[in-house]
Amino acid sequence: MPVKTMRDAINEALHQAMAADDSVFVIGEDVAGCMGSSGKPGSVGGVFGVTSGLYDKFGPLRCVDTPISESAIVGAAAGAALMGMRPVAEIMFADFIGVCMDQIVNQMGKFRYMFGGKTTCPAVIRFASGGGFSAAGQHSQSMYQVMTAFPGLKVVIPANAYDAKGLMLQAIAEDDPVLFFEPKALYQTSCDVPDEMYTIPFGQAAIVREGDDCTVVAFGQMVNRAAAAIDALAEEGITCDLIDPRTSSPLDTATILESVAATGRLVVVDESPPRCGLTADIAALAADRAFHSLKGPIKQVCAPHSPTPFAPELEAAYLPSVEKIIAAIRATLS
Amino acid sequence: MSIPKETLLRAYRQMKTIREFEERAHAEIMNGQIPGFTHLYTGQEANAVGVCEHLTDADAIVSTHRGHGHCIAKGADVVGMMKELWGSAEGLCKGKGGSMHVADFDRGILGANGIVAGGPPISVGAALAAKIRGNTQVAVSFSGDGSVNQGTCFEAMNMAVVLQVPAIFVIENNYYSEHTNIRYAVGCDDLKARTEAFGFPVFVADGADFFAVYEAAGKAIAHARAGKGPAGVFAEQGRYHGHFVGDPQYYRGEGELEDLRENHDCLKNFRARMAQTGEVSDAELDAIDGEVMSLIERAVTEARAAPRPSADQVEQDVYINYGT
Ligand SMILES: Cc1ncc(C[n+]2csc(CCOP(=O)(O)OP(=O)(O)O)c2C)c(N)n1
Numbered sequence: 001m002p003v004k005t006m007r008d009a010i011n012e013a014l015h016q017a018m019a020a021d022d023s024v025f026v027i028g029e030d031v032a033g034c035m036g037s038s039g040k041p042g043s044v045g046g047v048f049g050v051t052s053g054l055y056d057k058f059g060p061l062r063c064v065d066t067p068i069s070e071s072a073i074v075g076a077a078a079g080a081a082l083m084g085m086r087p088v089a090e091i092m093f094a095d096f097i098g099v100c101m102d103q104i105v106n107q108m109g110k111f112r113y114m115f116g117g118k119t120t121c122p123a124v125i126r127f128a129s130g131g132g133f134s135a136a137g138q139h140s141q142s143m144y145q146v147m148t149a150f151p152g153l154k155v156v157i158p159a160n161a162y163d164a165k166g167l168m169l170q171a172i173a174e175d176d177p178v179l180f181f182e183p184k185a186l187y188q189t190s191c192d193v194p195d196e197m198y199t200i201p202f203g204q205a206a207i208v209r210e211g212d213d214c215t216v217v218a219f220g221q222m223v224n225r226a227a228a229a230i231d232a233l234a235e236e237g238i239t240c241d242l243i244d245p246r247t248s249s250p251l252d253t254a255t256i257l258e259s260v261a262a263t264g265r266l267v268v269v270d271e272s273p274p275r276c277g278l279t280a281d282i283a284a285l286a287a288d289r290a291f292h293s294l295k296g297p298i299k300q301v302c303a304p305h306s307p308t309p310f311a312p313e314l315e316a317a318y319l320p321s322v323e324k325i326i327a328a329i330r331a332t333l334s
Numbered sequence: 335m336s337i338p339k340e341t342l343l344r345a346y347r348q349m350k351t352i353r354e355f356e357e358r359a360h361a362e363i364m365n366g367q368i369p370g371f372t373h374l375y376t377g378q379e380a381n382a383v384g385v386c387e388h389l390t391d392a393d394a395i396v397s398t399h400r401g402h403g404h405c406i407a408k409g410a411d412v413v414g415m416m417k418e419l420w421g422s423a424e425g426l427c428k429g430k431g432g433s434m435h436v437a438d439f440d441r442g443i444l445g446a447n448g449i450v451a452g453g454p455p456i457s458v459g460a461a462l463a464a465k466i467r468g469n470t471q472v473a474v475s476f477s478g479d480g481s482v483n484q485g486t487c488f489e490a491m492n493m494a495v496v497l498q499v500p501a502i503f504v505i506e507n508n509y510y511s512e513h514t515n516i517r518y519a520v521g522c523d524d525l526k527a528r529t530e531a532f533g534f535p536v537f538v539a540d541g542a543d544f545f546a547v548y549e550a551a552g553k554a555i556a557h558a559r560a561g562k563g564p565a566g567v568f569a570e571q572g573r574y575h576g577h578f579v580g581d582p583q584y585y586r587g588e589g590e591l592e593d594l595r596e597n598h599d600c601l602k603n604f605r606a607r608m609a610q611t612g613e614v615s616d617a618e619l620d621a622i623d624g625e626v627m628s629l630i631e632r633a634v635t636e637a638r639a640a641p642r643p644s645a646d647q648v649e650q651d652v653y654i655n656y657g658t
């Protein structure tokens with residue numbers, strides 16, 4: 001099977017979805033690039049390269065380059081979706097949700113419910129999320145934990161190239177609005193990705209490692225770190241389940257609860273700050289629904305209650321590390 | 335307009351300091367010395383200096399992601415800024431913010447900004463504070479040709495007029511927002527007219543000419559200081575580098591960069607003008623060049639040697655007092 005990066009896998013999904021369905025289009029800042037300039041329109045393909053080649057293939061009507069206007073971009077996607085199109089909008093950095101929150105939360109996310117189930121809004125909004133680049137407080141946030149709180153929105157966080165392609169094709173096929181968070185630290189990571197189109201259903205976790213002693217649930221770029229922690233402990237004979245929910249909304253609670261019932265222990269890992277986040281959410285789920293199977297304390301490994309710092313050594317201390325995950329797993333066992 | 339010699343010398347020094355700060359930052363980024371995302375101001379120096387020469391420490395500026403020039407022009411400590419780019423614990427923001435978040439409140443610098451058009455509303459607030467207090471302070475926000483298309487920028491401009499506050503909107507047209515030309519991203523043909531339609535005067539200047547910006551900004555700032563409400567400055571001048579360091583710049587036309595450096599250089603223009611008027615000698619300017627070079631060298635040497643932040647600082651300064 002061909003090996004592809006996450007960036008290329010998502011790009012391939014966009015190419016294939018647009019070729020298969022005329023109602024799919026992309027919209028966002030520099031998704032083509034070089035518009036109005038001496039350069040060739042389309043030569044940028046998004047600042048992370050994810051929409052590369054779409055302008056050449058599908059032209060300006062379906063690769064829609066915009067001014068810097070996030071509210072209007074999301075609103076335009078939402079409006080086109082109400083009319084039956086399937087837009088895929090790019091909001092560059094997830095942090096810029098701050099600029100277009102109303103269109104996402106109060107508009108797009110609530111249409112169906114407020115309008116009595118009489119409409120659909122099949123828009124996908126893509127974001128590059130997460131830390132690791134010394135990009136400081138306004139370009140490093142994961143944001144998906146916040147957006148998970150809003151009913152009406154579906155929230156996707158792929159952790160590898162294979163999942164990214166299948167989840168993107170599913171996101172485009174969904175009739176509900178979908179927020180698609182691409183951990184930017186993973187764009188260049190690669191794995192086997194089939195050339196053909198395939199989908200991965202939402203609400204179905206991936207079981208990344210199987211073991212007996214502890215359940216570890218991790219999201220996005222933390223899945224690899226959790227796997228590294230688990231592999232290190234395996235050398236000591238400690239084995240863990242590693243669950244990557246892949247979508248935080250809907251959440252595959254059954255897989256998590258089944259695993260906790262079997263291992264009796266739970267560690268939840270995410271790069272976001274702790275309050276009202278995914279680690280707290282899943283810890284609460286287990287405390288509520290699996291209390292009697294628990295043999296030790298539930299541990300949360302996440303960022304502190306602080307914005308993301310700039311200096312590399314501060315950010316390294318800020319983000320959950322393999323060592324912190326190992327320590328948390330040990331703490332559930334002691 | 336006659337400008338005191340002291341101002342001329344300081345303006346040149348500031349422009350030269352920005353130029354050399356940015357060129358050195360560029361080199362150090364290429365060497366892998368400076369982490370994060372850095373956007374260089376090289377080429378646009380006259381905009382920042384032409385505006386800030388009219389301001390005092392009591393006046394406020396609100397900057398952008400391309401903020402080094404604004405901050406230096408407003409008097410930020412250059413060594414502290416370099417340390418901040420390095421992420422040192424002794425940086426202006428203790429290594430918490432980096433290039434995109436330089437701030438120096440003793441100098442009225444309310445911060446660079448990583449969010450495009452995050453600044454203009456904040457400048458309206460700073461100007462509102464001056465109006466409520468009844469003093470003559472003003473607040474300046476800088477916006478790019480891309481930034482002006484954000485709703486926040488429109489809202490700030492309209493509200494500044496409604497509230498009649500001393501806010502000055504400086505629009506720097508460097509022709510591009512990231513990889514997109516203004517011809518595409520600004521829907522109308524005349525951005526100056528669009529801005530004026532909000533209801534305040536906008537003064538236009540060639541951004542390669544310190545004297546032009548100084549004059550235009552002088553009118554705008556005098557208007558605001560006199561209690562006549564907001565005003566604008568619209569300056570055109572390309573940037574010499576890519577949007578960020580490493581930008582392949584596919585959007586450039588042939589010879590565009592060479593033309594910018596050759597024919598649109600505020601430092602060259604300044605020297606030419608001085609040679610013509612005789613107000614400042616070449617030797618005086620050369621001496622400034624030398625002093626600037628040693629300042630930048632010292633800034634880099636100190637930034638390299640400066641103490642690094644420690645992990646316990648991650649959770650400091652989130653709040654003043656959180657009670658736990
Ligand atoms: C809300 C938001 N959207 C997008 C970006 C990404 N971005 C950073 S700078 C920039 C271009 C800004 O162009 P302009 O205002 O002309 O300023 P210039 O870079 O030319 O100085 C963009 C799109 C951002 N930082 N914030």
Ligand SMILES: [Mg+2]
Pocket residue numbers: 478479480506507508509510511512
């Ligand atoms: Mg610009």
